Amino acid sequence: MVNPDRRRRSSARRPARAQGAAPRPARPAPAEPRLDGPxxxxxxxxxxxxxxxxxxxxxxxxxxxxxxxxxxxxxxxxxxxxxxxxxxxxxxxxxxxxxxREHPWAEAGVDRAPEHRAGGAEFGHIAMSRQRALKAEVLVDALARFGGVERAVEVEAVDPALAPGADPELGTGWRTRLRLQVDAEGRVGPYAARSHRVVPVASVPLAVPELAPLAPVDERFAGARSVDLVAPSLGNPWVVVDTGEATRGGRTQRIEEQVGDRVFRLDRGGFWQVHRGAAATLSAAVQDLVHDELFDPRAANHDLYGGVGLLAAAIGDRFGDTVRITSVESDARATEHAGTNLADWVGARAVTGRVDRYLDELAAAASPSERERLRAATIVLDPPRSGAGRQVVERLAALAPRQLVYVACDPVALARDVGIFAEHGYRLDAVRAFDLFPNTHHVEAVARLTAIV
Missing domain, CATH: 2.40.50.140 (Nucleic acid-binding proteins)
Known part of the structure; x- marks a missing residue:
């Protein structure tokens, strides 16, 4: 096991290794797969x-x-x-x-027994172009079945210029965040697919080049729960050992991420897109899908589930410093950073609160003039994987904004919410999809919905 003092020391060549963040609630273990089935x-x-x-x-x-x-x-x-x-x-x-094709991660290949295959790269045996085609099939099918919308969609690769060091043909070298689990004997590795069994590995090829060599796959961490690796775009990478005990400065250690010419501050343990080029890709997609003729910079524009202000800043950068926009996020630390990250816009503000409760309060307190500004608004929302859900969609539809730009990491959740919006007079105008998770089944989509007049 590494000396704890060494974990806390930082240098230009070796990142700080800190005993990490506040404890996370234990997740129920999935049922282990049968090894004797037919x-x-x-x-x-x-x-x-x-x-x-x-x-x-x-x-x-x-x-x-x-x-x-x-x-x-x-x-x-x-x-x-x-x-x-x-x-x-x-x-x-x-x-x-x-x-x-041959899997780019040897420990995840089909030549290994299934119980010993590393999870987290379940599409790695498929050529990259077919991976994207399959992801498009899933999105198209979901939109038809759950959203009632027939729409052709192409899953776009990330511009290689946004992810230096990544291999676009192999789908490797893109992850800036990586969690390795630790078993009861201190061994480090990913879980096997659909299991809580730790699989020892010799490499982590999906990680960005500066992070992969730092993965402590040959070390033991007795008593630890996991090892997190974080490579911000500015500053040194981190290796954080989670012992289950809160350590001063753990999650709240500040890092910086650069998107274009703009720098965002956030906590090391806070949410940020894992693909090196994802933040820039999604910012550009949101800017592209906001309809110019429907956008009013003086309206009550919102960025819901706003995190540290990435997409609110994308709106501000496109439409100028007179934009009024409110970022709403339940994580108080993220909201604090959002306030700093959005300081360039006088009309920008960051609010801490659950989106459903915030919308209830907004509707209850809105004056006639404020309701008019809400009807003229553009709403950006980037909910968790489970989607916005019926309650939030219906609250939004009741406010009747002109357009919504929905960022989704789950095609079924997106399609379900598109279907609910359709019940309340909104149509899907446009959708783009991006391969922000190569060698996995995950796909990110950005959709524009507008009120049917």
Whole structure:
């Protein structure tokens, strides 16, 4: 185990290793997959939300990991708990897709036993262009099934200029944040997929080049829970060992991230997009999707789930220093930073509060003139993976803003909310999607919704 004093020391060449952040609540462990289930030969039909493919056995749906539509595989059933479907892990590829490739992370490859495959790179066996095509299929299907919208969508790669050091063909070298778990014996590694079993690894190829060599994959941390690695765009990277005990200055250590010419302050443990080029990509997408003719800089514009002010700043940078915009975020520390990060705009303010409660209070207290400013508003929202949900969507629709720009990291949650907005007189005008998580099933989308007049 590394000497604790060494963990706290900072230098230009080696980042500080600090015992870390305040304790996080324990998550319930997922049921461990069966290792003795039946082995089936399956013809893989299509991709499903969640990074698994769909096959059928005697009429029953089987969700298969590590397979590609069009392949025939031998797979072991790991979960028969659901009457309508089973889950299975690919053991052998009998008829490979032309898009199958060697996994860029050796410890996640299909040649390993499923229980020993590193999780977190479930699309790594698929060529990059096919990965993006499959993600587009999931988004298009979700919009049709849950949003009632037929829309062709292309998943765009991140501009390589925004992610120096990343390999766009392999999909590696892009993660600026990485969490490694620690098992009861102090060994470090990622969890196996759909498991809380720690898998020892020799490398972390998705991490940015300056972070990957610092991953302590060959060290032991007895008594620790996890190791977080953080590489801000400005300053030295960090390796933070979480012992479950709050340490002075842990989460609240300030770092800086640069997006274009603008610098954002935030806590080291605060939320920031993990792909090196994601913040710039999403800022540009939000700027692009705000409809000029519908935007009023003097209206009651809002950035909901605003974090440290990234997207509010994108609006300000596009429309000038007379913009009025309110960032709403439940994390008080993030709101504090947002206030500093948005100081260039006199009409900008940052409010701490839950979005649903804030909207209730806003509606209750709004005067007739304020309601008029809300109806003229542009609302940007970037909710968590679960989406905004019916309550927030209905509260927003009742305020009747002209346009909403919705940033989503889950296609089903986005589609569901698009469908709810449609119930209240809003249509999906435009949507773009971005591959901000190469070698995983995750995809980010930005959508514009406008009121039907």
């Amino acid at each position: 082995v089936l030969e399956l013809d893989v039909e299509r991709i499903a939300h969640g990074g698994v493919a769909v096959a059928r056995h005697e009429g029953r749906v089987v969700f298969v990991a590590d397979a590609i539509p069009g392949e025939r595989v031998r797979a072991r059933v790991t979960d028969t708990g659901k009457a309508k479907f089973w889950r299975a892990e690919t053991l052998e590829v009998l008829d490979a897709s032309p898009d199958r």
